[in-house]
Amino acid sequence: MTFIPERRIEARASELWRRHGLEPNFDTERLLDVLKLDLLWDQLPGGVLGALQAEQHLVILNQGRLPEFDAMPGLERFTIAHEVGHAVLHADDAWVGVLPLMEGGRTWCRTNSVEPPEFQANRFASYLLVPRDRLLPVLPATSWGGWPVVYQLAETFGVTPTAMRVRLELGGHAHREEDGTPVSGPASTPTAGQVSLPGIPA
Secondary structure (H helix, E strand, O other), X not given: OOOOOHHXXXXXXXXXXXXXXXXXXXXXXXXXXXXXXXXXXEOOOOOEEEEEEHHHXXXXXXXXXXXXXXXXXXXXXXXXXXXXHHHHHHOOOHHHOOOOOOEOOEEEEEOOOOOHHHHHHHHHHHHHHOOHHHHHHHOOOOOOEOHHHHHHHHHHHOOOHHHHHHHHHHOOOEEEOOOOOEEEOOOOOOOOOOOOEOOEOO
């Protein structure tokens, strides 16, 4: 799988905002229409949220996960944005049916997948739903801690609180304390002379 620099992933997401005049909490299904991608609900394997069938220009959402999508609308939006990420980042050759990474003609949005294409599509979705230039002006001006700020921002951008927490961490705007509580600012790094081993704080 080709390495895609983080700045390129963010730039491709920003390009969609500029080209299509998007706003926070924009209609993801309307974006699919603009991109000439159809949406279908169908039964997919249990661990899958959605899939892209690029040759058919088709985004598929898992009918079996409908209760989760209904309970968390932000999850549906993130899954659609994830599949748009596959279309934008990975599917140049798939439009003519020659994309080798697909299983049975599809890319899968799998829960907790660490495969490079999934990681890249997740990054794209994060930047697409919560772009830097729209996030920065609405961040609290003072230090904060706890979930209320995360929930408020998640509502503003139409994402799940977990997706917002990850986006804040990705931008260096927040980190988690040892008990999992989100707080403002980037995670501290070891001072000179200290060494941290994986899983062992310095």
